[in-house]
Amino acid sequence: xxxxxxxxxxxxxxxxxxxxxxxxxxxxxxxxxxxxxxxxxxxxxxxxxxxxxxxxxxxxxxxxxxxxxxxxxxxxxxxxxxxxxxxxxxxxxxxxxxxxxxxxxxxxxxxxxxxxxxxxxxxxxxxxxxxxxxxxxxxxxxxxxxxxxxxxxxxxxxxxxxxxxxxxxxxxxxxxxxxxxxxxxxxxxxxxxxxxxxxxxxxxxxxxxxxxxxxxxxxxxxxxxxxxxxxxxxxxxxxxxxxxxxxxxxxxxxxxxxxxxxxxxxxxxxxxxxxxxxxxxxxxxxxxxxxxxxxxxxxxxxxxxxxxxxxxxxxxxxxxxxxxxxxxxx
Amino acid sequence: xxxxxxxxxxxxxxxxxxxxxxxxxxxxxxxxxxxxxxxxxxxxxxxxxxxxxxxxxxxxxxxxxxxxxxxxxxxxxxxxxxxxxxxxxxxxxxxxxxxxxxxxxxxxxxxxxxxxxxxxxxxxxxxxxxxxxxxxxxxxxxxxxxxxxxxxxxxxxxxxxxxxxxxxxxxxxxxxxxxxxxxxxxxxxxxxxxxxxxxxxxxxxxxxxxxxxxxxxxxxxxxxxxxxxxxxxxxxxxxxxxxxxxxxxxxxxxxxxxxxxxxxxxxxxxxxxxxxxxxxxxxxxxxxxxxxxxxxxxxxxxxxxxxxxxxxxxxxx
Numbered sequence: 114x115x116x117x118x119x120x121x122x123x124x125x126x127x128x129x130x131x132x133x134x135x136x137x138x139x140x141x142x143x144x145x146x147x148x149x150x151x152x153x154x155x156x157x158x159x160x161x162x163x164x165x166x167x168x169x170x171x172x173x174x175x176x177x178x179x180x181x182x183x184x185x186x187x188x189x190x191x192x193x194x195x196x197x198x199x200x201x202x203x204x205x206x207x208x209x210x211x212x213x214x215x216x217x218x219x220x221x222x223x224x225x226x227x228x229x230x231x232x233x234x235x236x237x238x239x240x241x242x243x244x245x246x247x248x249x250x251x252x253x254x255x256x257x258x259x260x261x262x263x264x265x266x267x268x269x270x271x272x273x274x275x276x277x278x279x280x281x282x283x284x285x286x287x288x289x290x291x292x293x294x295x296x297x298x299x300x301x302x303x304x305x306x307x308x309x310x311x312x313x314x315x316x317x318x319x320x321x322x323x324x325x326x327x328x329x330x331x332x333x334x335x336x337x338x339x340x341x342x343x344x345x346x347x348x349x350x351x352x353x354x355x356x357x358x359x360x361x362x363x364x365x366x367x368x369x370x371x372x373x374x375x376x377x378x379x380x381x382x383x384x385x386x387x388x389x390x391x392x393x394x395x396x397x398x399x400x401x402x403x404x405x406x407x408x409x410x411x412x413x414x415x416x417x418x419x420x421x422x423x424x425x426x427x428x429x430x431x432x433x434x435x436x437x438x439x440x441x442x443x
Numbered sequence: 444x445x446x447x448x449x450x451x452x453x454x455x456x457x458x459x460x461x462x463x464x465x466x467x468x469x470x471x472x473x474x475x476x477x478x479x480x481x482x483x484x485x486x487x488x489x490x491x492x493x494x495x496x497x498x499x500x501x502x503x504x505x506x507x508x509x510x511x512x513x514x515x516x517x518x519x520x521x522x523x524x525x526x527x528x529x530x531x532x533x534x535x536x537x538x539x540x541x542x543x544x545x546x547x548x549x550x551x552x553x554x555x556x557x558x559x560x561x562x563x564x565x566x567x568x569x570x571x572x573x574x575x576x577x578x579x580x581x582x583x584x585x586x587x588x589x590x591x592x593x594x595x596x597x598x599x600x601x602x603x604x605x606x607x608x609x610x611x612x613x614x615x616x617x618x619x620x621x622x623x624x625x626x627x628x629x630x631x632x633x634x635x636x637x638x639x640x641x642x643x644x645x646x647x648x649x650x651x652x653x654x655x656x657x658x659x660x661x662x663x664x665x666x667x668x669x670x671x672x673x674x675x676x677x678x679x680x681x682x683x684x685x686x687x688x689x690x691x692x693x694x695x696x697x698x699x700x701x702x703x704x705x706x707x708x709x710x711x712x713x714x715x716x717x718x719x720x721x722x723x724x725x726x727x728x729x730x731x732x733x734x735x736x737x738x739x740x741x742x743x744x745x746x747x748x749x750x751x752x753x754x755x756x757x758x759x760x
Contacts, residue, residue, distance in 0.1 A: 183516070217549025226548035233515060234548065238539045244505045245540065248512020248520075255468065255494065255518060262512075275535075278505025285500065438550035439584045441608035 116381040119390045120332035128400040130176070132409065134333045135395065137172035138388050139413040141192035144201055147417045148191070148208060148222075152367050156424075157208045159221050160237075162189040166362030169387035170295050171196050173336025174263065174357075177344050181231070183249045183262040188223035188237035193265055198230040205420035211427030218430055219438065231260075239300075240273030242266060243292065247279050250288035250352075261347045262290045268356075269300025271317055272308055280321040283352035291347045292318070292354045293340070295330065297361045302373035318354030330359030331385045360385070450620040452597035453483045457521070460605055461491050464519055467605060470497035470506060471523030471559075480525050481561060481617055507533035507558060511541050511610075514556040519605055527562040527576045527614065541610040542585030553608040557601065563652040563697050564745055565618030570733035573741075575697040577614040577651070578704030581674040587611045588674040589633050592654035594624030596672060599631025607633065616652040636678045638685065642667035645755045646685040648708055649695040650674060653746050657695045660751035666693075674704060682708070683716050690721040691758045695746050700728035722758040727751050 124131050145165050151157045164171065167189075175196040178184065186193040194204055199215050207214025208222050216226045216235070224235040233249065236242040246264035253260045270276050271294070283290050294314055298305050305312050315325035324346060328339040336357060346353045360382040364371050395401035447455070460467045469484060475498040478485035488496040499506040503524055510522035524530040530537070537558065544552045564573035581588045587609060591597040597615070604611035611633065640658055642665045649657040650671040661668050667685045671677065686692050692712055696705035705726040712724050727746040735741055 214549070216547065216551070219549045220547050224547045226551050228548075228551040233552065234544075236540070238535060241508075241535065241540060244508020244536060245512040245515070247505070248509035248514070249516045250512070251509055252513040252516025252518045255513075256516070275504055275508065278500075278502035279508070281500060282502065282505050282509055436584075438546045440587075441545065441553045 116378070116385065117329070119385045120329055120335070121390070121394065123398055124334045124391070124394050124400070126334050126337065131334065131395055131400060132405070134172050134176065134337060135388070135391055135401070136409045136413065137176070137196050138168040138333060138391070139410050140201070140416060141168045141171065141195060142388060143410070143413040143417045144195065144204070144420070145191060147421060149363070149367070151208070151421070157222065159223070160188070160366045161222050162366050163363040164189050164192045166382070166386065167295060167297060167330065167359045168192055169333035169336050169391070170330045170357045170359055173333045174293055174340040177337055177340035178261070178263055181258070181260040183231045183233060183260060185233045185242040185246050185249070185262065186235065186265040187239070187242065187267060188235070189267070190225055190235055190265070191222065194225040194227065194232055194235070197227070197232045199225060199227045199232060201416050201420040202423040205424040206427045209424040209427060211424060212430040213423070213427040217438070240266065240270040240275035243270065243275050243279035244282070246290050246292070247282045247288055250283065250290035251286060253289055259348065260289070261344055263293060263344070264290060265293045265295060267300065268294055268296040268298070268305055268314060271314055272300070280318055280323060280354070284321045284323045287351040289347045290352045291343045292352065293343070294354065294356050295359055296356050297359050299361065299365070299374065301365045302369070304373070314356045315354065324350070324353045325355070326353065327356045328358070330357035331387045331390065333387055333391050362386070446623040446625055447594060448620065449594050449597045449622050450481065450483060452594045452626065453615060454485065454487070456598045456601035457484060457487060458490070460521065460601055461487065461495060464605070466517065466519040467521060468495040468497060468518065469521045469523065470499050470510065472499055472501055472525055474498060474523050479523070481620060484523070503529055503532035504536055508536040508540065510556050510558070511536060511554055514554050515552060519555055521557045521559060521601070521605070524558060524560040526572050527560050528571050528574055530558070530560050537586070537612070538583055542583050545609065546585060554610045555608050556610045557604045557613060558610070559613045559615060561617050562614045563616050563618055564734050564741055565652060567736055567738055567741060569736040573734035575652070575729065577612070577674055578696065578698040580612055581704055585610070586675065587633060588614070590614045590651040590672060590674055592616065592619065592651050592670050592672070594622065595627055595629070596631060598626055600633055603631055603633040614651060618652040619655070622655065633673055634678060636669055636671045636673065636681050638667065638681055639670045640666070640668040642689070644689060644691070645758065646682060646689045646692040647695060647751065648682050648692060651697065653695045653697050656746060656748050657751060660748040660755070663752050664755045666755065677708070677711070679708070679711050679715065682712065686712060686716045687719045690719060691755070692720070692724045693751060693754045693758070694724065694726040695751055696726065696728050697746060698728060699731050700726065701731065703728060725754045725758060727754050
């Protein structure tokens with residue numbers, strides 16, 4: 114696939130919002146760089162799927178949502194959880210498997226949950242969250258709630274029956290749901306054109322009669338504007354599918370030797386990196402100085418240091434409590 | 444109260460649930476306009492409207508998943524999957540989401556979902572509509588499995604399942620749809636097994652569609668019949684009590700023998716009452732064959748009163 118040119122041109126958002134989006138991306142990036150380090154040290158185990166390179170998607174989309182909205186994500190959801198309002202402390206403690214984690218140490222990296230943030234996970238079955246999102250949206254519609262359900266998933270999920278069944282249900286019942294497809298071009302190691310007969314993802318959703326939008330997922334400003342349109346559409350009209358074209362800079366998980374793609378391709382995509390391109394654009398239009406950037410970055414780093422200390426100081430749940438959350442206590 | 448059929452009892456339960464709680468809605472394939480594959484939901488669309496008696500496309504995975512989402516979103520969905528064989532299309536959502544969500548989220552998200560489906564053989568529906576896989580679901584922590592075998596349970600278990608904060612799978616038996624019984628005012632739980640017939644020579648442990656067969660066999664062998672009612676979590680206290688008295692037990696289970704629910708029940712009797720037994724625990728299960736269509740072959744594949752009697756006699760040989 115030909116790599117498009119880096120996002121460029123004037124950012125049309127209010128300066129304050131632009132800086133907030135930049136700060137959001139930096140928070141995810143610094144947190145995940147630390148996670149990779151902690152993984153090498155053996156502090157974090159299991160599967161760890163990093164979002165590095167894709168931060169503009171979660172950042173741009175999450176600020177378009179209202180506090181009452183529902184959010185569902187995948188196993189690559191650290192950034193979504195963080196920007197939805199789950200504290201970095203609770204996320205890091207969860208990665209450590211500590212009781213203070215946002216899932217009490219039961220979920221780990223792939224299963225972050227937070228009821229207060231209406232963050233419904235953290236689903237590691239590809240496509241598994243899509244029917245759930247339809248159901249949450251159905252509940253909202255039946256209860257005449259104003260909330261929208263935002264469902265993040267990767268392009269790999271479009272091959273699952275769950276995708277097609279959910280598109281049909283959502284459109285048939287006109288549910289207030291935004292299906293946000295993070296197309297990073299690879300389902301684990303399988304490139305889109307090696308797994309899909311139809312590689313135009315919007316065409317798949319459109320075949321169910323659903324409204325669609327497509328956006329450069331490396332451009333946080335464009336993502337934000339598109340997500341706002343999508344949210345408004347879902348709230349007022351009905352379901353919508355958004356393809357966010359992005360790229361994962363790191364391996365699929367920490368076990369992936371990346372035999373399936375060229376280093377040159379990765380380097381080319383890195384020139385489109387969401388953080389440095391956005392930083393350069395804001396600087397060019399005099400909305401950001403190097404000092405301000407360092408401030409934001411320093412704040413993100415400080416938050417990471419604090420989260421690691423929190424996780425280190427966390428406690429282990431006693432094994433006697435092992436089965437306490439299998440069923441709801443009477 | 445006059446006698447009603449098992450089918451009418453199931454319909455009455457749905458009607459009562461829809462009338463009682465605005466959050467309850469029924470969805471599934473042909474539950475509305477068609478009136479339900481087994482006519483269980485007949486008339487409910489007219490009474491409650493298409494929002495609350497909701498026909499779905501043939502998308503078991505999709506609409507069971509949507510049921511989970513709706514439950515998380517504050518509703519009390521009753522999702523009907525036509526038969527247990529079709530529920531395999533929704534297995535991912537039942538096992539990987541509904542059953543796991545509460546534990547995986549550290550106790551933050553319970554899933555108050557009810558899934559109903561028909562199970563079991565006896566109507567010549569052949570291999571893809573007749574299997575008895577409820578014991579298989581009983582393997583999975585995080586869900587509850589109930590098997591109404593009487594008119595009272597057919598009416599009462601749904602309400603109890605809806606009141607439960609966790610996912611409950613309700614297995615309904617087409618083989619019992621025409622059976623009749625009286626409704627009583629007694630409260631129905633989804634936690635206990637029950638003695639359905641007193642006897643002294645053997646304990647017959649069963650559930651679901653095999654209950655009438657066990658009761659019939661019990662007449663001949665002076666058996667005490669225990670209806671498990673709830674397949675997960677199992678309540679074996681009445682079974683152990685009974686075995687102490689009869690000193691013999693036969694488990695009657697329409698599921699296949701290998702790795703089945705009967706094996707689990709037998710193991711627990713062995714663990715808890717080994718020294719009370721005068722003979723090894725026996726079982727009568729379905730033959731290990733896909734359910735055939737021809738009537739005589741279907742009958743040969745299933746547990747029957749004669750097989751139960753023979754198994755009991757074997758314990759006295």
